[in-house]
Amino acid sequence: MSAAADIKRITTATLQKLKNSGQKISMLTAYDFSFARLIDASGIDVILVGDSASNVMAGHETTLPITLDQMIYHASSVVRGAKRCLVVVDLPFGAYQSNSDIALASAIRIMKETGAHAIKLEGGEEIIDSVKRIISAGIPVMGHLGLTPQSIYKFGSYNVRAKEEAEANKLKSDALILQEAGCFSLVLEKIPAALAKVVSQSLHIPTIGIGAGPHCDGQVLVMHDMLGINTEFRPRFLRQYLNLYEQVTGAVKQYIDDVKKGGFPSESESY
Structure with a gap:
């Protein structure tokens, strides 16, 4: 039996068992085959193919420009590299907000064309019809409340959300509504830890925090931020585990120097 056959795939049920047993859930973003393979081999529970690809892969200011076709491309690449973890894909802006028919069609395309295991939508009561339609088709849905980047022009800033009582109460209500609709998990972004x-x-379903303090059932970060590839984005909630910007630019500078001085390739590196 091959080693690959021994790998047990993480499912939505696995995440529920982790919450029930008090074990934390680890989640990171990835957007291509190579990094997905590295992150998966490291033992991550969940890879999120985030619409943050619009920022870190394409260089856009917001997540809004990325298309469904582009998300499918990134997700397909990630799925080919992930042999163990659960792969969740963001439905991009415009792929679900207008009506539940479009939302369902978008979710079906992602599932059929990428091989991913679940999708994620931003919003609460205002998108609940889309959530219900997608779940009724047998597609697992992860919710997302708090700071929802697809609504950034509505918010006007990336500041902490739900600090005021009215917005906090709506968030608590939306969380219960999403759970009742059948979401298997919920991302809480940039809200007060309390x-x-x-x-x-x-909630009986797991919560995944990003800038939401230590009491969530799991945590998610954008890979490019956590690995120090993106050096411009340094919010309070980010812990940078590497500085790949310095390491990569240092290696490239050394390569340039070796080429310019004739030190590469050497005789042992030639045929």
Whole structure:
């Protein structure tokens, strides 16, 4: 039996078991085959093919420009590299907000064309019809509340959300609505830690935090931020585990120097 056959795939049920047993869930973004393979081999629980690809892969200012076709391309690449973890794909802006028919068609395309295991949508009660339609088709849905980047022009900033009572109450209500609709998990982005704790304790499904404090059932970061590839983005919630910007530019500078001085390739590197 091959080693690949021994790998047990993580599922939505696995995440529920982790929450039930008090074990934390680890989640990172990835957008291509090579990094997906590295992250998966490291033992991550979930890879999110985030619409943040619009920022870190394509250089856009927001997540809004990325298309469904582009998300399918990135997700297909990630799925080919992930042999163990659960792969969740963001539905991009415009692929679900207008009506539930379009939302379902978008989700079906992602599942059929990428081989991914679940999709993620931003919003609460205002998109609940789309959530229900997608789940009724047998597609697992991860919700996303708090700072929802696809609504950045509505918010006007990337500041912490739900600090005021009215917005906090709506978030708590939306979380319960999404759970009742059948979401298997919920991302809470950039909200007060105390609120995230209340929401996490009120739900039986797992919560995944980003800038939402330590009381969520798991955490997610953007890979490019966590590895120090993107040096411009340094929010309070980010822990940078490497500085790949310095390491990569240093290696490239050394390569340039070796080429310019004739040190590469050497005799042993020639045929």
